[in-house]
Each structure stands twice: as structure tokens, then as C-alpha cells.
Amino acid sequence: MHLIDDEDSVRNAMSFILDMADLPSRSYASALEFLDVAGSIREGCVVTDLRMPHMSGLELITRMKQLGLGLPVVMISGHGDIPIAVEAMRAGVVDFIEKPFKKDALLDAIRRALDSEASRAAAQSSRSRFEEMIATLSPRQTDVLRGVIAGKMNKTIANELGINIRTVEVHRAHVMSKTHAASLSELVRVAMSAGF
Secondary structure (H helix, E strand, O other), rough: OOOOOHHHHHHHHHHHHHHOOOOOOOOEEEEHHHHHHHHHHOOOOOOEEEEOOOOOOHHHHHHHHHHOOOOOEEEEEEEOOOOHHHHHHHOOEEEEOOOOOOOHHHHHHHHHHHHHHHHHHHHHHHHHHHHHHHHHHHHHHHHHHHHOOOOOOOHHHHHHOOOOOOHHHHHOOOOOOHHOOOOHHHHHHHHHHOOO
């Protein structure tokens, strides 16, 4: 966990809570201090204060997106109000907690953030694997896959591509084999999640 707050007492309190829950953490006195090492961070979640000198928590989220750092974020604030919370959620914050926060509220928010990170990582891994598999398809197999994803029957795909049905069936079998899809529904689900 990456704890960012300009108040020593808040950072220390959060760090203590996480230590007691066996969740390792690292603290930063500012968003800029965090950004100095952000390029080497690959996992975890960010817990950041909303209002800090030099760069706010919302500005930090924008900067993280620009850097391609997709870690989930939990935002805390002693000045929370509904419009700011809504803006934070629109920016992609997993949770918004007002100070003073309770230990369980912080831990629950961090666990939700870690769950969202695990889901995002699994989806990204699945997408990367599928993209690698798609790269092995011939242009004609890719055309057949597009037809299958669109829900078209083999006969329709054959007519649109100007080939016979048996050729479509052969290409479709190769697509299933190369993508390791156990069923048509799995093929469609994986292809859709990969943005194909």
C-alpha cells in the first residue's frame, strides 16, 4: 500500500492500522514524493489525502493516468463534501473516506481496492494472452472470427467472404484451436473482453 498524506500523524496512524492487518505499506509526505518513485511501482493500491500542498489527490490521479499507472486509489479527506466525492469517483477512485476514519472503514476500502486491482490485472492478462493468440491467425481466420463474434451463421460468413461453408468450418476450427477456446461462448467472451 502507498500512503500519501502531508500530515505525519495521519500517515503514522494509517501505517499502524495496516501493519496490524499484515498489509505492508510505504508512506509519502506528498504526491510529488510518491511520483518520484511511481515508475517502479507495479502493484498495490494508493491511499491519498484529497487536499495537500503542491498537488491535490485529484491532480495526483490525473498524473497517474498520464503515466499509465493504473493502481486503484482510495481517497481520504477531512473536508469531504458530496461534490468532491462525486468528482473523485468520476476520476476513478475506488472509495472516498472522510477523516477521522475508523480502522475498519480504511481496511474495507483498501480490500475493495485490492480486489479491483486483482480483477483489472486478470483482465489485462487475459486480454494480452488473447491478443497474442489473435496475432497467430491468418487474415482469413481473422475474418471468420469477426463473423463468429458478430453472431453470424457459417453460411452467412461464407457468402460474405466468397468462400464455401466447409472452408468457413475449417477456419473456425483453426480459430478455436489457436485461441484455446473450449466453446463458442468462451471464444466470444474472451474476444469481447479483449476489445476485438
